[in-house]
Amino acid sequence: MITFAPLMLKRSFEEMGFTPGILKAIGELGFEMPMPVQENVIPLMLGEECDIIALAQTGTGKTAAFGLPLVQVTDTESDKTQSLILCPTRELCMQITSDLADYSKYMGKLRILAVYGGASIDNQIRALKKGVHIIVATPGRLIDLIGRGAAKLNHVSSVILDEADEMLNMGFLDSINEILEEIPGGRRTLLFSATMSNEIASIAKKYMHNPVEITIGTKNATAENVSHNYYLVNSRDKYKALKRLADSEPDIYGIIFCRTRKETQEIASMLIDDGYNADALHGDLSQAQRDTVMQKFRVRNLQLLVATDVAARGLDVDDLTHIINYNLPDDLEVYTHRSGRTGRAGKKGISVSLISPKDRSNISQIERKVKRPFKMMKIPSGSEICNKQLIHWAKKLEMVETEHKEIERYLPEIEERLAGLDKEELLRRVVSLQFDKFLDDYRYGGELLSPVPESDEGFRGKNKKGAGRRFEGEYKRLFINLGKTDGFFPEQLIELINSNTRGRKIPIGKIDLLKTFSFFEIESAHVAEVIEALNNARFNDRKVSVEIAQDRPEEHADGRDREKGKRKDKWSDRRKDKRSDRKEGKRKDRKQRVVTYPGLKHRR
Ligand code: AMP
16 A cells, blocks of 8 residues: 655754764755755655655655665664665666765765676676675666675665666566565665656555655656747758757757667767767767767766667756757657756756657647647747857857956057957957858858748647648749859849849748758749749859759658659769768868857857
8 A cells, every 4th residue: 555745844954863974965065955855755764664655757856865864874884785776777876876975975984886787797796795885786787796696685674766667668677576586575665766657556566565655746747847848840950940949049958869879870960060069879889988978968068969768868967958859759758758857956947849740749649748838939040049149159258257467468469450440340350250150050041941830720639731731832942053152142042033034023932052052942833934044044154053853862751762863863962972071071170160159169
């Protein structure tokens, strides 16, 4: 039978009865008052001998909730292992061990050991032989150590199952059962989980005695302080939309979740190529590579981590500003886990989803699941982004320290050189210098995302027929042999069309400008006329060439090559050219790319 925890009166850590050493450690960690999960769990752990089920997300302070009382009740005079903490990943294992070491900083003799796969088992066996009070383990490695007679659990009196739902998701049920069978029946068991599933309930039933259940936040719901936003974008514009979101949040620190390792690597590589401070985390990387990336992300040397769900499991980082769902996960439970990574420790967080029109019906399902409304947002326009970046940069400029004595001696010569420029001109030049590439991206490319329906009516199951059709059926995409390096921007394209079609108003759709060529959409009824007119035109003494563009291969949902032939080959050749251009550019730009721009790093 499960009983529910009574409401606890607000008590300070001092009033909870911690020893002076632990209180000192708590003070040094900067914890002023217990968080809700701690208010509930600590008194039970220090007082009654009862089992506990705590439904709490990561980030709610649950490690201290079980860790502080656990170190307090450990008998350091004994050499026996008294507590076992089981958790799903090696990273969490290390994190918990390091937190326990912080809590017990002033308890000299307490020995804590992390045991996990992928590290030397011999070292772990040696450490266990010396006697360990608290073992923090991943289930697989612990079974191995039990099998070798190195881990002895017959004196364990407290067992913590941390992130129990994750352990079950990872297939550790049998291992958990096997381990729990090893531990004497009189133990106390605590189970922490973000969600309550049937499997969790059955473990509780089998191994726990009259557990007290504590729910922090709503059961099976994501954290209260996470807002859920979504952007409706056509699949082909997702990457552009992602860049805009990143550009419009200069201080972003977030994880971008992709579905596959391949997609994760591709998106990360594109972001890196485009000068963002990003990297990839997925299962094709070696453990050492993954550790390096995670460490860089933890210490904020990376702003954006592109990751698969599996690879990101062990990464426990507070203060994330954003979770970006590049794709919605198939399993709604996974969405809960992803979004629960932001909005931690009382901070606000944003979970953003890029939704293609075909996925929009999933929104209401997720809303029901997380019991929070999803807000449809408009992708920031080029000018909004420029404005945000410039203001952000100006704020930094305002705050910059100018107390360096060393710069004094260089100033007179610089002043002399710039004497002819007034303040306004000087400012204009400094801003241009900082934002050249950045402004270029957005000055002309302000509204280049393909239009999708503005309103979200009809998304939530009503399925209004024809919504958004205008853009899919009535426009044709054309290729033109001019690009940005030819000084060819939307104004020039519009002018070229207008002047060669005798001023008739031809509706133009989406424009995609690339370096040496571009694409644009024209209303189907005018396609023949525009092709004929422009193929007889010149632009800056160059002969213009326009033809109907072949769809990009990835735009076919079924992946078929619909029209094998000349145009398709041309498209892939161009893509190849573009790729090698990019590589070439990347080599050239590698040095310059360390230039730090406000917020993100942008390539020059
Ligand atoms: P956890 O849920 O254990 O991952 O904890 C989330 C974060 O909250 C960690 O960074 C802890 O250091 C922090 N934390 C835990 N307890 C407190 C507290 N009482 N006051 C402030 N921060 C805390």
